Amino acid sequence: xxYLDTPLAGLVVIELEPVTDSRGFxxxxxxxxxxxxRGLSTALRQAGIAFNRLRGTLRGMHFQRPxxxxxxxxxxxxxxxxxxxxxxxxxxxxxxxxxxxxxSADNRTALYIPEGFAHGYQTLVxxxxxxxxxxxxxxxxxxxxxxxxxxxxxxxxxxxxTEISDRDRNLPTVEEYAADVRYSRT
Numbered sequence: 001x002x003y004l005d006t007p008l009a010g011l012v013v014i015e016l017e018p019v020t021d022s023r024g025f026x027x028x029x030x031x032x033x034x035x036x037x038r039g040l041s042t043a044l045r046q047a048g049i050a051f052n053r054l055r056g057t058l059r060g061m062h063f064q065r066p067x068x069x070x071x072x073x074x075x076x077x078x079x080x081x082x083x084x085x086x087x088x089x090x091x092x093x094x095x096x097x098x099x100x101x102x103x104s105a106d107n108r109t110a111l112y113i114p115e116g117f118a119h120g121y122q123t124l125v126x127x128x129x130x131x132x133x134x135x136x137x138x139x140x141x142x143x144x145x146x147x148x149x150x151x152x153x154x155x156x157x158x159x160x161x162t163e164i165s166d167r168d169r170n171l172p173t174v175e176e177y178a179a180d181v182r183y184s185r186t
Contacts, residue, residue, distance in 0.1 A: 001028055003038055003112075008087050008094045010114040012040065013101060014073070029110065030073070030133070040112060041071040043135040049077070050130045052123045056162030060120010061086055061146045061171070068142040069115035071135035079128030080104035081121040082158050086146065088174070089116035096174055098155055103130075118146050120168075122157050145171040 004013040018025035035042045050059065061084070064070045074083060086098045102124070103109055113119050121130065148155070148164070150173040172180065 001031065001034060003034075006099045008085065008097060008099050008117075009092060011085055011087070011099055011117065012038075012112040014110040014112055016108050027108070029075070041114070041135050043071065044133050045137050046132075046134045048132045048134070050132070052079075052081075052128045052130075052163070053126060054162050055123055055126050055128075056159045057123045057128075058120065058148055058157070058161045058164045058168065059122075060084065060148050060168060061118035062120060063088065063116075063118045063144055064136060064139060065142045065144050068136050068139040071115050072113040072119060073110050073133040074103065074113065074119065074121075075108070075110040075131045076103035076105055077129045077131045078105050079126070080106070080124040081128050081130060082124055083111055083121040084119070084155055085111065085113045086118040086153060086155075086174075087116065088118055088146070090178075092116070096153065098153055100155065120148055122159060122161070124158065144177070146174045146177050147171045150174055 001017055002015040006013060016027040018027040032042050081103050082100060083103045084098055084100045087094045089095060101111060152174050
């Protein structure tokens, strides 16, 4: 695997290094030893998939508040998506900055998203599926998010949004979230 640092500290793009032969290829998608050597979290407690029927579907921007903050590894296993991570760590030099990348079944690239980041994506084609490896158990009372179209974040989504949940549509802006004393632990 190739590990490519992004402009946001701790956020890493992971590219596969396939070994090919007449049958096709084999590639590792996770390695405890390599993650440890790079200082990346090796805790994996859950895995899941999200299937999206329509192009333009938007999910996000989600995270869990401490003490249930999550590290995620996200890969697109069918179709293609525009994946975005926002740094919400108040003491980070890249606080409130975002990074976006296209993940697809064709490029097989993954994004390693450390704890303290919000995450979301928009599907670029119909029938898109995302795979998640997550470091923490789901704790609904700590589930949180920020608005996907908050002008303060400046995320340029590539398509008009065709599907979005009511929950995601009504998430707070990053300013509203930061000002809410219930969430001041983030």
